[in-house]
Amino acid sequence: MKDQAESRDRRSVLKVLGGLGAASLAGCSGIGSSPPTEEPQTDTDGTSGDGSSSGTDSAESTPRPMADAMEYWEMAGAYGGLMDRYSEKTGTEISHTNMGYDEIINKMQTRLISGQGAPSTALIEQKMTLKVASTGGLRDLRPRMEEAGIIDEFNEGVLAAVTGEEGQIYSVPDDIAPTTLYYRRDVWDEHGLAPHEEIETWDQLIEEGKKLPDDISLLSLPASGSNLYWRFLNRMQGGQEFDEDGNIVLNGEEGLKAARIMKRLSDEGLVHRGANWSQQWFSGFKNGTITGYATGSWFYGTITSSMPDTEGKWRGFKVPAIEQGGNRASNRGGSGLVIPEQLSAEEANRAWDFIKYVTANPEQNALTYKNEGQMTAHEPSWKEDAFTTAEFDFFGGQKLADIWIDMIPDIPGYRFTVDSPIVSSIINEEMRNMIDEGDSPKAALDRAAQRVADRTDRDIA
Structure with a gap:
């Protein structure tokens, strides 16, 4: 699920x-x-x-x-x-x-x-x-x-x-x-962040996030889930991993814009990189030192079941657009x-x-x-x-x-293939290098594209 x-x-x-x-x-x-x-064996x-x-x-x-x-x-x-x-x-x-x-x-x-x-x-x-x-x-x-x-x-x-x-x-x-940004409304209100109704772009969200103290993270962006953030940001722009001919396009403009958003969030000190599904991770959400997470709609169940004491303090909204007027729909x-x-x-x-x-x-x-x-x-x-x-x-x-x-x-369609698991693994490694080791988005994605080409025998578009 x-x-x-x-x-x-x-x-x-x-x-x-x-x-x-x-x-x-x-x-x-x-x-x-x-x-x-098979021969059809369907029923009503x-x-x-x-x-x-x-x-x-x-x-x-x-x-x-x-x-x-x-x-x-x-x-x-x-x-x-x-x-x-x-x-x-x-x-x-x-x-x-x-x-x-x-x-x-x-x-x-x-x-x-x-x-x-x-x-x-x-x-x-x-x-x-x-x-x-x-x-x-x-x-x-x-x-x-x-x-x-x-x-x-x-x-x-x-x-x-x-x-x-x-x-x-x-x-x-x-x-x-559908990708949803869940956040602690009470923590945002306490520190003067605008409510989600007033946030339409990632630029706006990042500026609001700067209002938080240094010991409070705007978003969880787990190291092990770097590829998941990149994919939903790439997909919401209509980006793909492969084009219709099977060529590698993950390092195209959409992919680069996705990587730049992730890089900026990190450079501004707004993300928590700790392991997801850990005790520390859940504690961060419960005590408000991690205020939000962009993930699939299914996270509703995690919040309600594992953090009952935070009832009434959460809100959910469409993830911000990359650019003003851009699409805000994706899937995770x-x-x-x-x-x-x-x-x-x-x-x-x-x-x-x-x-x-x-x-x-x-x-x-x-x-x-x-x-x-x-x-x-x-x-x-x-x-x-x-x-x-x-x-x-x-x-x-x-x-x-x-x-x-x-x-x-x-929500734009996405061209998953038999090689998508390879892409996920490589993108995760390269986005981690970009965020944690200081690589540039272009260098990280170009390297990812070449590694995928080497593993799959596909051409880079």
Whole structure:
């Protein structure tokens, strides 16, 4: 649900941090290989009480045989209620495993390559989907989505993140993570910073941040998450890692502007570089020595679950634009559900029925938003009362969904590829060198582009 490159299972982290509570965090066109396309075995919107559902192979409606049990892997730790409700409705036995980001990717790739042992379905981050699909072990879900009539119910940019080079859709989007700047309104007010309603650009934010004492950081910009900041800043301008021909463009003007913002934040002494998901990190937010964090909408759950004593002191807003009048919409995270190729027809049908229940069910999506703050990628669900009326006392009565729904149409698509994990690793190292060792943005990105070229055999545009 969250951007799992931050590489922690949040349930485990929060347990280690002294019983703070399980935080609910919500953890793009691409190039992927082409596994064999299945014959459509889709069904309609309904799921019957006995676990069967109806669908059409042709003009005639026929029941779809479905397995009585399924296995589900995820890395979010926030699906208990959904699984319980689905099991109660259908009588399905669900074997559930919650694991860390690296573990789920490594295990999925190993099981897909071996052709055995994969789960019925798994939650995979959008940015890693095409990498996992390159094993040749994921099913193309486009036929099922088209027959179920839900393909147009998801934002094109979200679908593009999980679409292969021949139009295969390897994942049904579950959540989307509009980049949100969460901040301690009480600390900003105490030190005379302008409220977020008056801040439109990064230049304005930086000037306001200078009003804070030296022992208070405006933003957390963790060393291990430098690539995540760079990507959402690059993406909000329409920047990419690779162009349509596969050439490297990460060191283009958009990427440079993103790096310069990060460099300036650091040079002005406004960022906290300590490790995220650490005791120190959480303590900084709780005591107000770190006042803000630009991240995916899923961070709502982290704040409310792990910092209950700060209720009413937080606010959220669209990240500032690079330039006056510029776009303020980006994305940081997001995930979806996949179906392995190796499953029997009955198990695949059960997995698909579960996926529809989780991703394209407005009533269930409203419950998940209300309980977990997770922003569904399923656009019809946004009409539910939970999205249109819910005011969060923790955020001073803000209707957070209003911010996210307004932002989503303006989030530029992003061209994730099988080489995106390589880019993430190299960008993180070079942004760290830029911030912590004094390299210039241009030198850091030019070096990153060359390193990516050396690792991937791609050309630099």
